[in-house]
Amino acid sequence: MPSTRTSRGLTHDERSAFERDGFLAIDQLLAEEDLQPIEAEYAALLDRLVSEQHAAGQLSGRFEDLSFAERYARVIGERPDLHCFFNISLPLINGPVEEARYHLNAGPSVFGLLRHPKVLDLVEDLIGGEIYCSPVQQMRMKPPAACVEGDLQGHSNIGATTWHQDIVALLPDADETEQVTVWLAISEATEENGCLLSVPGSHRDGPQVHCSNDELASEPHVPTRLMEGRPAVSLPVKRGGLVLFHKMNLHCALPNRSQCLRWSMDLRYHPIGQGSGRPAFPGFVARSRKNPASEARDPEAWAAAWEAARQAIVSGRYPDRIFEDRRWNDAAVC
Numbered sequence: 001m002p003s004t005r006t007s008r009g010l011t012h013d014e015r016s017a018f019e020r021d022g023f024l025a026i027d028q029l030l031a032e033e034d035l036q037p038i039e040a041e042y043a044a045l046l047d048r049l050v051s052e053q054h055a056a057g058q059l060s061g062r063f064e065d066l067s068f069a070e071r072y073a074r075v076i077g078e079r080p081d082l083h084c085f086f087n088i089s090l091p092l093i094n095g096p097v098e099e100a101r102y103h104l105n106a107g108p109s110v111f112g113l114l115r116h117p118k119v120l121d122l123v124e125d126l127i128g129g130e131i132y133c134s135p136v137q138q139m140r141m142k143p144p145a146a147c148v149e150g151d152l153q154g155h156s157n158i159g160a161t162t163w164h165q166d167i168v169a170l171l172p173d174a175d176e177t178e179q180v181t182v183w184l185a186i187s188e189a190t191e192e193n194g195c196l197l198s199v200p201g202s203h204r205d206g207p208q209v210h211c212s213n214d215e216l217a218s219e220p221h222v223p224t225r226l227m228e229g230r231p232a233v234s235l236p237v238k239r240g241g242l243v244l245f246h247k248m249n250l251h252c253a254l255p256n257r258s259q260c261l262r263w264s265m266d267l268r269y270h271p272i273g274q275g276s277g278r279p280a281f282p283g284f285v286a287r288s289r290k291n292p293a294s295e296a297r298d299p300e301a302w303a304a305a306w307e308a309a310r311q312a313i314v315s316g317r318y319p320d321r322i323f324e325d326r327r328w329n330d331a332a333v334c
Contacts, residue, residue, distance in 0.1 A: 008121050010122055022245055022248065023249050025236075025242075028241045038113060039186070041108070072086075088104060090102060090104050094325065103310075111302050123182065127270065132273075134179065136179075140253075140264045142158060156253070160254065162222070165202075165210075167179075168220050169278075170247075170278065171275075171323070174276060177277065179268055179270045180245075185238065194258075196252070198243075203249045206248065208250065209226060209333050210222055280309060
């Protein structure tokens with residue numbers, strides 16, 4: 001069962017549970033005042049995009065009479081390519097990219113959550129006080145499944161998330177990295193609207209076979225038949241709750257069968273000096289007990305670093321692979 005935060009950091013029992021299972025669900029950590037800035041930032045972002053796209057004749061209306069969730073679903077339904085504007089990482093593409101479809105949101109409220117002391121306190125109890133914020137991060141805004149059509153049904157930021165381990169998309173420089181994922185619920189996560197499922201103890205089994213997805217290259221997955229007989233538990237948490245898990249933990253997310261938006265963020269951290277597995281993208285020092293002056297505190301500088309990475313990739317100046325999508329394939333299985 002998820003625990004509820006009443007004090008700073010993790011208890012001895014919580015750390016033991018994380019080490020045993022490879023994950024730990026915390027029912028509620030952040031308060032309303034912690035989440036309201038991100039909601040305001042995204043409401044403004046959606047309003048700006050709708051205004052721009054409607055003025056350009058790319059949307060059938062402004063949908064101002066709809067709630068944020070309904071408006072977002074309507075926009076994504078008409079213009080699926082706009083979903084990248086809401087993500088907190090650039091699209092995962094190895095090769096040439098289209099500048100018009102290569103965007104992210106690196107807003108100040110996102111930066112604030114990445115550096116939130118309540119989150120970093122938990123991470124510190126797992127990896128120590130020298131914490132690097134990995135750029136391997138995602139915003140997952142999932143409308144009701146009935147609103148999602150075509151390729152987006154298989155996109156883990158919009159539709160269901162297939163079985164996988166987080167190591168699968170990382171380049172080899174992160175093989176030994178002590179990465180921790182913080183899966184943060186902006187809206188309540190339930191079995192109906194698409195909470196996480198995880199296999200207890202799977203982090204001790206090593207990398208699993210992942211098959212690449214020819215339709216959506218950024219979504220390698222463990223085939224369903226390989227998951228047969230593996231007991232999984234669901235991990236519902238309240239709004240402001242989170243799930244911590246190991247990079248080898250086998251997990252997926254259920255489809256959103258509700259009538260509401262399911263909204264979460266993947267935040268990832270590792271000790272300073274270890275490889276992120278995605279060197280094309282910028283991370284930063286989130287906390288350093290040894291050298292506090294090294295901590296990143298300027299959201300504009302962070303946003304500028306992402307724009308510099310974007311321009312390097314769009315222009316072709318960054319020639320290497322962005323992410324891993326075939327390393328764990330097995331022809332006999334896939």
